[in-house]
Amino acid sequence: MKPTLTTSIALAIILPSAVVAGCNFEADLVPLEAPDAPPAPQFGELPPVVGPPPVEPEEAEDLPIEPVEVAPELQPLCTTVYLNLRPQPNLDDQEGTITMPPWSEVAWSGEEVVADGHIWYQVSTSAGPQGWATSQYMFDGTCADAVLALDGVLPILENPNAHYENGNQWLDPDANTEHFGIDFISNAGNPAITTPYSDQIAASDPCPRCTEVDPDEGNIPDDFDLDYNYGYGAMIVVEYAYSDLSRQERSHLEIAGILLSEGESVYMMMSHLDPNVEIAEAGTILESGSKIASIGNSGNSSGAHGHLEMAVAESGLTPAEGEATADFWLDTVVERSYRNPEQSRRQGNRVDPSGLFD
Incomplete structure (x- = not known):
């Protein structure tokens, strides 16, 4: 709103009148008095806080714990020979003994006992009967596993392409002799011979007299003198002890008809070896697949081949001081004397190794 002329005149009259009347605004002001501040608070000690009374712990009641019976995990095994299932773990005649045929599958509870020189x-x-059986005649696994593991020939030649064919067989009538071994004829030169199992060399002889006569091969046909190891030529004897063989390896031997017991070994003799190639020395510790010699034509041999014999005897046999390897093999391991006409054609402890190579 704009000021009017009337308003302006009124203000002009009032203001001079107030001055004339002597009004003094500042003299009429009365100062205010500030109130006194309250006294500072006083703090004393607080009374102790009283908590709830302690609670006495109650003794826990012992609850009975019922043992939970866990059925033992059964391990499948497969018999490798005709095997007796006995009520008690011993070799005594026992009523109720059951004979299980080879390739019978059984289940092992894990319980074992040592008695009569066997682990039971x-x-x-599967039919229900339970009992005790000697462990060395059972394969560790199902019978299907056993067939797969034990199938095939014993690996004995280093070159996988050096397949061999059998020459003279065990007691081969065509050989016109009691041939207590089998012969290998390689189709790939003279391959190295390897050990199928881990163990050690019991004896070896590179036949140095053989190479004096024939430096190339050590071939001495139709001479059976001890200087040439009775015709064996360069030869080696390997021991495979029962205690060093795995259950599978023992099963492999058992299926081939070679049975071992505690304290026994199977000894493998190879002859007609190459005398100019290194032959493992006696006492050498072997791993499965170790090279031990090479096929040759030394001694009384009509061509490069390997002659193999096996015998079962007590473990730990070694040649006496000065004993020739051939005498050690025949007189100690085989337990027959080559020089004795009445014993010279005896089989002795030798076993047929054909089943390992069929």
Whole structure:
């Protein structure tokens, strides 16, 4: 709103009048008095805080714990020979003994007992009977596993392409002799011979007299003098002890008809070796697949081949001081004397190794 002329005149009259009347605004002001501040608070000690009374712990009641019976995990085993299932773990004649045929599958509870020189396993059959059987005649696994593991020939030649064919067989009538071994004829030169199992060399002889006569091959046909190891030529004897063989390896031997017991070994003799190639020395510790010699034509031999014999005898046999390897093999391991006409054609402890190579 704009000021009017009337308003302006009124203000002009009032203001001079107030001055004339002597009004003094500042003299009329009365100062205010500030109130006194309250006194500072006083703090004393606080009374102790009283908590709830302690609670006495109650003794826990012992609850009975019921043991939970866990059924033992059964391990499948497969018999490798005709095997007796006995009520008690010993070799005594026992009523109720059951004979299980080879390739019978059983289940092992894990219980074992040592008695009568054997380790006995408590096993049960699928038909229900339970009993004790000697462990060395059972394969560790199902029978299907056993067939796969034990199938095929014993690996003995280093070159996988050096397949061999059998020459003279065990007691081969065509050989016109009691041939207590088998012969290998390689189709790939003279391959190295390897050990199928881990163990050690019991004896070896590179036949140095053979190479004096024939430096190339050590071939001495139709001479059976001891200087040439009775015709064996360069030869080696390997020991495979029962205690050093795995259950599978023992099963492999058992299926081939070579049975071992505690304290026994199977000894493998190879002859007609190459005398100019290194032959493992006696006492050498072997791993499976170790090279031990090479096929040759030394001694009384009509061509490069390997002659193999096996015998079962007590473990730990070694040649006496000065004993020739051939005498050690025939007189100690085989337990027959080559020089004795009445014993010279005896089989002795030798076993047929053909089943390992069929």
